[in-house]
Amino acid sequence: MMRTFLTTDDVRDLAAEVCGTDRRIEALDRLAGGTKKGVYRLTLDDRTTVVLYVWAPGENYWPPSETVPDDPFTDASGAELFAVSHAALAEAGVRVPRLLMLDRDGRHLDADVAVVEDAGGRKLEELLDSDPAAAAAPLAALGDALRRMHTTRGERYGKLAAIACDTAPQTRPTEDIIVDRAMAHLAASAARDTRLAEAHERIAAHVRHLRSTVTPRQSYVLVHGELGPDHVLVTPSGEPVMIDFEGLTYFDAEWEHAWLQLRFGTAYPALHPVELDPDRLELYRYAQVLSLVEGPLRIADTDFPDRQWMLDLAEWNIVKALAAVTP
Template sequence: MTRTFLQADDVHELVAEQFGSDSRLARLDRLTGGSKKGVYRLELDDRTTVILYVWAAGENYWPPSPTVPDDPFTDASGAELFVTNHAALTAAGVGIPRLIMLDRDGRYLDADIALLEDAGALRLEALMERDRAAAAAPLATLGDALRRMHTTFGPNYGKLAAITRGEASQTRRTEDIIVDRALGHLDATAARDARLADAHHRIAAHVHHLRGEVAPRQTYALVHGELGPDHVLVTPAGEPVMIDFEGLSYFDVEWEHAWLQMRFGDAYPALRPALRPVDLDPDRLELYRYAQVLSLIEGPLRIADTDFPDRQWMLDLAEWNITKVLAAV
């Protein structure tokens, strides 16, 4: 598809109404890294900066794919999810960007949009690489926030918006959802890669083995869904701010820590105490970790077939995780 991104003239009315008719847009930058929504930094003539989220088809690089119907992490994008999850994280005392304005009526653009405070451009990931000592305080604050999230419980698993609408029913065990998700990702990737096709039965057997070790449980807490140091900004005051939280759901906390373990990599064991984990089931954690590795083959290979601007990065990510999946079998 031909993608057309925002230009300065497109946000003239938005700037005038939100900041006054005397305000002028000095700069408009589309920020890199987003693949489901457009993220723009607006700089006004008085040097004020704000962030604009745009949920539009032309901003979403992801092609459709078969999904597990009750997987709460499927299609985790959109203004409804954002505003519902923003309210829940605010109530839980988690640092997130302040919401300035939400428009779902097309007043300014032919898309749902949100205007947010600008928490800056420094990601926790970059701060850790540059100065691990300086990252200690933000990590500790992040750990406190995670503890609050992981002790905020819901009656069912699922997206918060679906639960609010009464559409989330607890019909299956969460580990069975993740097994179906993992096997679906395996089928999709085995059709594209001969190594995975050859190992398909062994990989599937390993997934079922991991599932067989998991004990039943029905306790669901708030989880970000794909939290890592790239989804945490650090403000000039040193405060961590979570972003990209449309995937927030009530689910097993092991899903969160499987993702944290993957994203923090070799640093995770040393950082784990600072992240203040609740009691974790190691068997559930291992199943979810392996399922996420499979997802990080399927997703990157799928988006690499589109016009996503950093295609090679996605292919490299898929290759890295193919190695990890095969190493287990």
């Protein structure tokens, strides 16, 4: 598809509503990294900045795919999910960007829009790479926030908006949802990679074996869903600010920590995680490896601008998936 992105002319009225009419727009910069929504930094002539989130078809690079019907991590994008998740995290004592305006009525753009505080352009990921000592305090504060999330319990799993509307399906164990999700990712990936096609049965058997060791559970906690150090901004005062949280869900803490271990690497122990079930964690860790094959291969088939990065990510996880089933 031919993609067109916002210009300063598109957001003048929006900026006037949020920031007043006594300043003019100096720049509108589309920030890198978004694949489901557009993220823009709006700079005014007094150097004030805010961040715009735009949920529009032209901002979403992901092509459709078959999904598990009761998988709560699918379609984790949109202004409604953003608003509900923002409120829940704030209530749980988690620092998120201050919400300045939410427009779901198309008053300014032909899309849902949120305007939030600009918490700064420095990500925890960059700080961990460039100055690990300076990252220690925000990393510890993030660990505190995660423990608040992972001790905020619910009796039902699912997206918060679905639970509030009583539309969250509750028909089977969460671990079975993850198994079906993993099998779907395996099938889609095997159609694109001959190595996975040849190993399909061995990988599927490995997933079933991991599932067989998991004991039942019916208590769930708040999880971000895909929290990495690139989804945490660090303010000039060193405060960690969580972003990209539309996928906030009541689910198993092990799903979150499988991802955290992957993304934070050697920095992960500094998060001081809550107690976890090692068997459930291992199933979820392997399922996420398969997800990180399928997703990158799928988006690499589109016009996503950093296609090679996605292919490299898929390759890294193909090797990991095969290593687990290679004698």
